[in-house]
Amino acid sequence: MMARVSSRHTLxxxxxxxxxxxxxxxxxxLGIAGTPGAGKSTLVSLLLESITERxxxxxxxxxxxxxFHLADDQLRRLGLLDRKGAPxxxxxAGYAVLLERVHRETDAEIYAPGFDRRLEQPLAAALAVPAHARLVVTEGNYLLVxxxxxxxxxxxxxxxxxxAADEHSRVNRLVARHVEFGKTAAQAQAWASEVDARNAALVSATADAADRVIVNGADGWSISA
Known part of the structure; x- marks a missing residue:
């Protein structure tokens, strides 16, 4: 059942x-999970903007x-470069340890790795959690696997x-993102249809384990109850 309220009210x-x-x-x-291209990063950005205002x-x-992506050198060593983005x-384990530290260590700043989409590589200590932060928002595909x-x-x-998002919109966003960060249109479509599709099927099956499902639809954001 979908909560029939405005997108702004939902946010x-x-x-x-x-x-x-x-x-x-x-x-x-607070974790934000979902399939590739569903709109996780957009939702996080909107939430953080609203929380900062308040x-x-x-x-x-x-x-x-x-x-916590493995760097390309490690993926080549492991023979996984053609599956980049899979679990x-x-x-x-490193991700879990960082989240445990975030929960436990509240008396000093904690540094965390980021990810550069232009380079398609993780960046050590690119982010910081201030000691006074009361909420840490984390996002990713596999939080409920x-x-x-x-x-x-x-x-x-x-x-x-x-x-969650409708499949057509999700795939279109994903292909556009791949093109934006360096793939040709054909490469982007192939990657979305093969690698991303396998990952999306795995992630979709975890939705029932979530505390709340939020739908990124054509009319904006809504809460599935």
């Missing part, structure tokens, strides 16, 4: 819920899973929301 409601999560404990971690800079921080091309190492990361998150 305000989600921001308020995220703030309440952070205010309810020493520090909270609580000020640094109250919420952003630590995406993408910083086995990440470091889930039923695997011991990914499950460890899930245990470090207080809530996980899942972003």
């Amino acid at each position: 305000e409601s989600l921001a308020a819920e995220a703030i309440a999560l952070g205010e309810g404990r020493r520090r909270a971690v 609580r000020g800079a640094g109250w919420a921080a952003h630590v995406p899973m993408d910083g 086995e091309t990440f470091d889930p 039923d695997h011991p190492q990914w499950a460890r990361a899930r245990r470090a998150m207080d809530r996980v929301w899942f972003v």
Whole structure:
């Protein structure tokens, strides 16, 4: 059943819920999961903008899973370069350890890796979680995957929301993103149809494990209840 409220009202409601999560404990971690191209990063950006307006800079921080991509040198060594973006091309144990630190260590700044889409490579210590941050938002495809190492990361998150989108729009966004960051149109379409499609099927099956499902639709954002 879909909550029939305006997109703006939905985003305000989600921001308020995220703030309440952070205010309810020493520090909270909110995960945003979803298939490639569903709109996870867009939702995170909108949430952080709204939270900053209400609580000020640094109250919420952003630590995406993408910083835990294995570098291309490692993918070549492992024979995984042609599957870049699949679960086995990440470091889930390192991701879990960072989220555990984020929860536990609130008296000093914590540095986290980022990901440069132009280079298509992780960047060490590109992000920082301020000591005073009450909420850390993390996003990624595999936050709800039923695997011991990914499950460890899930245990470090207080809530996980899942972003869903209609398949046509999702794939179009994904292809456009691949083209923007260097692939030809043909390469982008092939990658989305092969590599991304396998990953999307795996991620879609995890939606039922989410605490909330948010739909990125043609009319904006809505909450699936």
